[in-house]
Amino acid sequence: RALVMAIAAQKGGVGKTTTTVNLACAWAKQSKYRILVIDIDPQGHVSSSLRENIKPASSTLTDILLAERPRDILDAVFQTNLPNLSLTAADKGLAETDAQMASRVGREYILKSAIANARSHFDIILIDCPPNLGNLTLNALVAADHVLVPCDMSILAFEGVADLLGTVRTVNLRLGQNLDVAGIIRTRVDGRTRQINDAIGGALRDNYGDLLLDTIIPINSALAKAQAAGLSIFEFQARSRGAEAYLDLSNELEGRLSLG
Amino acid sequence: RALVMAIAAQKGGVGKTTTTVNLACAWAKQSKYRILVIDIDPQGHVSSSLRENIKPASSTLTDILLAERPRDILDAVFQTNLPNLSLTAADKGLAETDAQMASRVGREYILKSAIANARSHFDIILIDCPPNLGNLTLNALVAADHVLVPCDMSILAFEGVADLLGTVRTVNLRLGQNLDVAGIIRTRVDGRTRQINDAIGGALRDNYGDLLLDTIIPINSALAKAQAAGLSIFEFQARSRGAEAYLDLSNELEGRLSLG
Numbered sequence: 001r002a003l004v005m006a007i008a009a010q011k012g013g014v015g016k017t018t019t020t021v022n023l024a025c026a027w028a029k030q031s032k033y034r035i036l037v038i039d040i041d042p043q044g045h046v047s048s049s050l051r052e053n054i055k056p057a058s059s060t061l062t063d064i065l066l067a068e069r070p071r072d073i074l075d076a077v078f079q080t081n082l083p084n085l086s087l088t089a090a091d092k093g094l095a096e097t098d099a100q101m102a103s104r105v106g107r108e109y110i111l112k113s114a115i116a117n118a119r120s121h122f123d124i125i126l127i128d129c130p131p132n133l134g135n136l137t138l139n140a141l142v143a144a145d146h147v148l149v150p151c152d153m154s155i156l157a158f159e160g161v162a163d164l165l166g167t168v169r170t171v172n173l174r175l176g177q178n179l180d181v182a183g184i185i186r187t188r189v190d191g192r193t194r195q196i197n198d199a200i201g202g203a204l205r206d207n208y209g210d211l212l213l214d215t216i217i218p219i220n221s222a223l224a225k226a227q228a229a230g231l232s233i234f235e236f237q238a239r240s241r242g243a244e245a246y247l248d249l250s251n252e253l254e255g256r257l258s259l260g
Numbered sequence: 261r262a263l264v265m266a267i268a269a270q271k272g273g274v275g276k277t278t279t280t281v282n283l284a285c286a287w288a289k290q291s292k293y294r295i296l297v298i299d300i301d302p303q304g305h306v307s308s309s310l311r312e313n314i315k316p317a318s319s320t321l322t323d324i325l326l327a328e329r330p331r332d333i334l335d336a337v338f339q340t341n342l343p344n345l346s347l348t349a350a351d352k353g354l355a356e357t358d359a360q361m362a363s364r365v366g367r368e369y370i371l372k373s374a375i376a377n378a379r380s381h382f383d384i385i386l387i388d389c390p391p392n393l394g395n396l397t398l399n400a401l402v403a404a405d406h407v408l409v410p411c412d413m414s415i416l417a418f419e420g421v422a423d424l425l426g427t428v429r430t431v432n433l434r435l436g437q438n439l440d441v442a443g444i445i446r447t448r449v450d451g452r453t454r455q456i457n458d459a460i461g462g463a464l465r466d467n468y469g470d471l472l473l474d475t476i477i478p479i480n481s482a483l484a485k486a487q488a489a490g491l492s493i494f495e496f497q498a499r500s501r502g503a504e505a506y507l508d509l510s511n512e513l514e515g516r517l518s519l520g
């Protein structure tokens with residue numbers, strides 16, 4: 001049965017998609033796990049980030065989430081050119097879907113039931129979330145066993161972590177879930193801005209203790225260039241600091257989540 | 261009657277808030293205009309960015325937007341410590357408000373009517389939007405005369421510009437508006453990544469021609485540090501490249517929008 005992890009943060013541009021994509025690729029290339037990435041962000045940036053490896057799927061996430069009767073997410077899944085890596089197709093219609101889900105009974109559980117069968121086809125399922133705490137992120141949090149929270153070295157991202165963890169508590173309390181925080185990952189860390197790195201890093205450590213992961217993702221233009229090229233960092237520049245950092249993250253999380 | 265401009269981009273973290281705040285401060289400090297910034301993003305980052313200058317207001321934007329009868333936005337406005345600059349208070353409740361507006365008749369026009377009176381109290385009204393094209397951004401676009409679109413040097417931000425301009429066309433066609441694109445502003449430009457700067461900048465020029473503003477906002481840690489300190493860039497480090505760039509932007513827009 002797959003481990004399901006949402007990658008969520010309210011703040012825009014902190015590296016949710018970059019983290020989801022490169023963590024998925026780090027695990028997929030080690031050939032230990034079959035990985036599925038669900039892109040529940042209407043912007044469809046998982047597909048953009050890997051556009052050299054994209055194939056069509058027969059259905060969209062919207063078809064699955066708004067169906068009258070429960071549907072299997074596998075209809076919206078395609079296998080990429082990369083070994084062990086499958087994705088859901090980009091779906092801009094998800095913006096409308098967020099609104100249309102609002103009035104459905106049990107709207108928070110739709111994704112969870114849609115992935116029930118997929119959990120026996122994959123070892124790890126990652127869910128890339130949009131930069132807000134709406135119905136799509138809510139569905140991801142309810143469907144997931146764990147949530148990974150990227151946070152960059154800004155006061156705004158730091159404040160957003162508290163909001164997200166508040167939502168996690170609410171999901172567990174009101175919806176009877178058992179969502180665990182896999183960790184908070186420091187992203188886009190610029191080695192030259194030491195004062196703000198220490199300030200934000202220190203505040204994260206003081207407030208969240210062990211939830212703060214040891215791995216730090218440095219600012220590395222190779223990561224942005226790989227995304228622009230539509231390739232995983234391991235295809236684009238395997239020897240880059242960005243590639244090594246995401247490999248380290250995959251190892252640290254394997255330990256924490258008792259994977260494999 | 262005030263000029264009303266929304267600052268909108270679907271992509272997260274491209275500098276919407278940084279642009280809104282520093283453009284507002286650039287104009288306010290020249291003492292030519294009375295500026296109001298409406299923060300319609302549930303994250304409330306305008307207030308976070310200027311938290312050394314914040315005061316309380318008697319109502320929230322949610323109170324205004326969800327009221328039974330039309331209400332005056334001035335009830336949610338406070339004057340900051342900075343001359344000529346007023347803001348709406350941060351309002352995390354806006355996330356729920358987005359959803360609750362969905363079923364209202366004429367939901368896209370609520371903000372527009374709420375600012376009708378405020379337009380005679382200010383010269384320029386700026387609206388900071390969340391990173392999505394939901395009801396809050398829609399209200400901002402309908403309330404506004406112009407929209408400014410920040411775009412950073414990433415393929416994902418570049419793709420988001422097309423989506424936003426599509427929404428602008430839809431707003432004008434279906435809702436009978438006359439929303440004009442004030443310009444697309446290149447943000448967070450790292451002088452060292454010349455290849456991607458030329459690629460994205462070139463693609464923006466090819467696709468959007470004159471809509472692309474001449475002013476470029478460089479990556480400048482002073483901007484992030486000012487935000488962390490809760491001060492405008494002009495208070496924090498007036499001689500920084502970031503301050504000069506936002507001053508240039510205010511001048512370029514004055515020309516384009518025939519202000520003053």
Ligand SMILES: Nc1ncnc2c1ncn2[C@@H]1O[C@H](COP(=O)(O)OP(=O)(O)OP(=O)(O)O)[C@@H](O)[C@H]1O
Pocket residue numbers: 011012013014015016017018019041045129130131187188189217218219220221222223224225227242270271272273391413414415416
């Ligand atoms: N460590 C890094 N070094 C350099 N660039 C990075 C790094 N992490 C992310 N980026 C770049 O920063 C931008 C934002 O990253 P990304 O899109 O992954 O964030 P996000 O949180 O998914 O954004 P959104 O909130 O819009 O979904 C992208 O252009 C990406 O290529």
Ligand SMILES: Nc1ncnc2c1ncn2[C@@H]1O[C@H](COP(=O)(O)OP(=O)(O)OP(=O)(O)O)[C@@H](O)[C@H]1O
Pocket residue numbers: 010011012013131153154155156271272273274275276277278279301305389390391447448449477478479480481482483484485487502
């Ligand atoms: N030119 C710049 N130089 C350095 N840092 C910048 C610059 N512009 C923005 N930043 C920083 O980048 C981060 C993202 O900027 P900002 O919050 O303004 O983007 P946004 O589009 O409003 O994000 P969101 O989509 O979450 O609303 C912030 O931490 C900000 O301080």
Ligand SMILES: [Mg+2]
Pocket residue numbers: 016017018041045129
């Ligand atoms: Mg993303």
Ligand SMILES: [Mg+2]
Pocket residue numbers: 276277278301305389
């Ligand atoms: Mg913002």
